[in-house]
Amino acid sequence: MVEDRPLFTSVARAITPTFLGFIGVLFLVTPVRLFEGGVPTPLFPLVVIFFWSIYGPGYVPSISTFLIGLFQDLILGGPIGIWMVVYLLVQYLVITQRDYFLGRDQHVVWLGFAICSAGGGLLVWLQHSVLAGTWVPAIPLTMQMLVTIACYPIIAIAFSQLHRRVIIEQ
Amino acid sequence: MNDFGQQRRQRPGKQGSRRLSLIFLLTVSVLMLVVSMYGARASAFEKARAMVLDLFEPVLTVFSMPINWVDNRVGDVGDYFNVLDQNEQLRAENEELRAWMQEALTLRQQVDYFKQMMDVKVADEASFVDAQVIGESGGPYQRSLIVNAGTADGVEVGDGVIGTSGLVGHIVTAGKSSSRVLMLTDFNNRTPVFIEGVEVEAILAGRFQDDPELKFLAVRDRAGIRPGMRVITSGTGGNLPRGLAVGEIAQSTDDMITVRLFAQYNDTDFVRIVDYTFAEADPEQEESLEAEAGETGDAPAGETAPAGGPAGAGTPQSGRQDAPVGDSPTEPGTTQEAASTVPSTTASTPLQNTPAPNTPVAEAIADSGDVNG
Numbered sequence: 368m369v370e371d372r373p374l375f376t377s378v379a380r381a382i383t384p385t386f387l388g389f390i391g392v393l394f395l396v397t398p399v400r401l402f403e404g405g406v407p408t409p410l411f412p413l414v415v416i417f418f419w420s421i422y423g424p425g426y427v428p429s430i431s432t433f434l435i436g437l438f439q440d441l442i443l444g445g446p447i448g449i450w451m452v453v454y455l456l457v458q459y460l461v462i463t464q465r466d467y468f469l470g471r472d473q474h475v476v477w478l479g480f481a482i483c484s485a486g487g488g489l490l491v492w493l494q495h496s497v498l499a500g501t502w503v504p505a506i507p508l509t510m511q512m513l514v515t516i517a518c519y520p521i522i523a524i525a526f527s528q529l530h531r532r533v534i535i536e537q
Numbered sequence: 538m539n540d541f542g543q544q545r546r547q548r549p550g551k552q553g554s555r556r557l558s559l560i561f562l563l564t565v566s567v568l569m570l571v572v573s574m575y576g577a578r579a580s581a582f583e584k585a586r587a588m589v590l591d592l593f594e595p596v597l598t599v600f601s602m603p604i605n606w607v608d609n610r611v612g613d614v615g616d617y618f619n620v621l622d623q624n625e626q627l628r629a630e631n632e633e634l635r636a637w638m639q640e641a642l643t644l645r646q647q648v649d650y651f652k653q654m655m656d657v658k659v660a661d662e663a664s665f666v667d668a669q670v671i672g673e674s675g676g677p678y679q680r681s682l683i684v685n686a687g688t689a690d691g692v693e694v695g696d697g698v699i700g701t702s703g704l705v706g707h708i709v710t711a712g713k714s715s716s717r718v719l720m721l722t723d724f725n726n727r728t729p730v731f732i733e734g735v736e737v738e739a740i741l742a743g744r745f746q747d748d749p750e751l752k753f754l755a756v757r758d759r760a761g762i763r764p765g766m767r768v769i770t771s772g773t774g775g776n777l778p779r780g781l782a783v784g785e786i787a788q789s790t791d792d793m794i795t796v797r798l799f800a801q802y803n804d805t806d807f808v809r810i811v812d813y814t815f816a817e818a819d820p821e822q823e824e825s826l827e828a829e830a831g832e833t834g835d836a837p838a839g840e841t842a843p844a845g846g847p848a849g850a851g852t853p854q855s856g857r858q859d860a861p862v863g864d865s866p867t868e869p870g871t872t873q874e875a876a877s878t879v880p881s882t883t884a885s886t887p888l889q890n891t892p893a894p895n896t897p898v899a900e901a902i903a904d905s906g907d908v909n910g
């Protein structure tokens with residue numbers, strides 16, 4: 368019983384980021400309708416994947432990213448694969464540039480997130496345009512990405528507290 | 538904060554394997570995307586979508602609870618400050634509605650009378666399933682709602698969904714306890730509609746924006762369409778009953794005619810799912826109508842009603858008594874089963890269904906069969 372506890376807590380810690388990613392997807396489909404639906408819901412899963420790919424890649428293994436993307440595609444009801452591709456590419460990009468991001472000022476990381484979001488947004492837009500056979504309007508997606516980028520610092524502070532105090536227990 | 542994560546760099550070998558697994562999963566996702574491109578509604582994907590909906594229905598219900606609560610409280614506070622204005626507005630609206638109600642009652646009576654006179658076979662009445670909106674698509678390119686009613690409640694793919702003020706969309710995925718509603722504004726939505734005033738049918742197509750557009754209109758039909766004209770469902774295709782309010786023409790230019798929807802997306806918390814099956818054309822009735830048309834051509838107008846009454850009207854009535862189509866409109870499950878089975882049985886064995894002792898009816902059927910055979 369005494370030995371079970373550390374195992375349970377370590378498993379709980381290990382799955383927390385993935386769990387947060389799934390919660391983020393559920394948050395996307397909850398009828399929040401910020402400001403009468405005028406403000407889109409931020410893409411929390413993107414922040415989760417970006418943040419932990421830098422500060423603890425072991426906590427969001429690629430299979431977690433894959434499953435979060437799959438879950439998002441399934442629950443949004445759109446074509447399957449769109450968000451999976453975007454999340455996996457963002458993770459790949461971040462992991463290759465990880466040495467650059469580690470230890471940098473948070474503003475630089477924020478800028479990095481903005482670039483990743485813009486690239487991801489462009490990719491989503493392109494995929495939808497190809498699937499629809501026409502250029503789909505970019506404004507709704509741009510709005511959602513801008514809201515996500517604007518929310519990043521606040522979410523990142525919360526995540527870094529969680530990561531340091533709970534997950535790796537510094 | 539600045540040196541956060543500095544000490545947790547990883548060995549290059551581990552990074553390499555991570556990259557490999559990422560590339561592998563990326564390839565899988567691209568393949569899935571290609572597959573979904575060629576079969577967006579492939580049955581495997583559709584089953585997965587329904588399963589995910591069912592699995593997360595309780596979670597979504599719990600998630601939407603506090604949001605609905607806050608929404609209602611905010612609404613209450615807003616109402617408190619506008620109570621006088623709202624009251625006056627409602628009074629005016631109520632007066633107007635009362636006048637409309639009187640007119641509607643008169644019209645209903647007239648319509649009933651005409652129906653009786655013409656002995657029309659009325660399409661089955663739709664039954665409704667009420668549901669709560671527990672989720673909506675937060676994606677920028679999907680406009681859909683998740684509601685907490687599924688196949689267990691009688692919901693089927695293709696059923697129409699109406700909000701408090703008009704048509705919202707139709708069911709695209711139906712799980713056991715929850716389903717997804719594709720809204721009229723979604724790019725993939727196509728709904729057959731009818732434009733009142735010009736009496737023209739068209740297809741309403743979503744276009745990633747709030748006001749969907751009308752498609753498949755002839756040039757001469759376009760000319761008469763003016764902003765403000767009412768758009769209703771046409772009933773073509775058989776999934777939706779005719780006459781559900783959709784919206785009004787917002788803008789009419791040479792390139793595009795857009796429709797402003799009556800259903801307000803922001804206050805759609807509860808919806809009604811229209812459980813409706815179109816009664817297929819009854820061959821017997823068509824025959825009797827043709828026979829009747831032949832009779833009326835010879836006989837004077839005054840004599841038509843009594844003469845055509847027993848012969849012409851008997852056939853569809855007997856068909857209707859045998860057929861359980863109109864018998865159980867209140868039970869959604871049985872209605873649908875019955876409606877799907879009845880036309881085939883009546884078409885293959887028209888004489889077996891007729892009661893033997895009732896000779897005039899049997900003769901009428903036999904006669905009409907001879908005429909066409």
